Amino acid sequence: MSSFAGNFTKGIVRSNPTFVLLLGLCPTLAVSTSLDNAIGMTAAFVFVLVASNILISLIHSLVPDKVRIPVFIVIIATLVSIVDLMMQGFVPALSKSLGIYIPLIVVNCIILGRAEAFASRNGVLDSIADALGIGTGFGLAILLISFIRQLLGTGKLDLFGHHLFTIPGFSDNPVAILMLPMGAFLVIGTLLALFKWMGVTKGD
């Protein structure tokens, strides 16, 4: 069981897909304008990652080595289509605001990367732990970025229509650039530098 926990936790900090491996940045930056979008994206992403890791760890011994990448891509694309349809059916507003970034989960390098590097070499349980860990790492990163962007970019926090919090006096004059596409680059660049700085000071 210790390896289960180990496979789970390594994806959150040590090999965090966003801040350490710098993979799958497109959805992270594109949909991090609000917490709603971030939660929707995380849910879709984690579902596809866990399901693809389970399926691939089950069938990897049956698939000839030469055609494994196309097979993985078809499995992932099918799972993404399922998520896309479910979201269109049950949460149409969220699906509309996430737009093409849901179908684009297919080409997210994290998912194919985990399929190739982990699920095709390990058992089902370990693969589930790995997927959940990487998914959690991805979710925390995108939530952190969208939290900062929404809080400073609009001066208030809303979650699925419920108003949570307003910074007094700040919401009239927020840092509007954070809500523009460039704001995402600024936030992730600063966060990366911050994490590096914390690591650097620890190392010394």
Next chain:
Amino acid sequence: MTNLFVIFLSMALVNNMILAKFLGLCPFFGVSKKTKSAVSMGIAVLLVMLVASAVTWPIYYYILVPYGVEVMKTVIFILVIASLVQIIEMAIKRTNLTLYNALGIYLPLITTNCAVLGITFINVDQTYTFWESLFAAGGAGTGFMLVLLIMSGIRERLDLADTPIAFKGTPIAFITAMLLGLSFLAFKGMV
């Protein structure tokens, strides 16, 4: 005709793939360290985008729509793009070895480039006609190449600059991308 030109400009500058839509960020940060590789990658992406749009458009409107299976577009498009990239790679290898040596290693990477799959989805979402989607792909590819080229020029200089230790490497690249995006904002009133 003006319509096609407007689509081209809007995809290249206003709705730039990298700076406004965040598509194709992996090659943007991965291949933008040297100008030479940035140009090769840009040309390869432009080429594959054009061919992918030209091939997926008839597939969507003449096969998927008549049979009512538009939901299959994710699976079909990714398979089409993956095989297209293979065919283009083989064709270039046979016909032009110099070009193959320049583009060779970048072509397989394009399969998982979200900008290519993204442009085919955008064409469908915007219900572009065949020629409109070709111009959209051309614009998107040109814009991608332009930003990649500018970024690589900046990064070559950045290597020599005295950046704070914590910002060295990727963090400063993101900040540069932010400033680049800010300057591209000036094109917004154009279209």
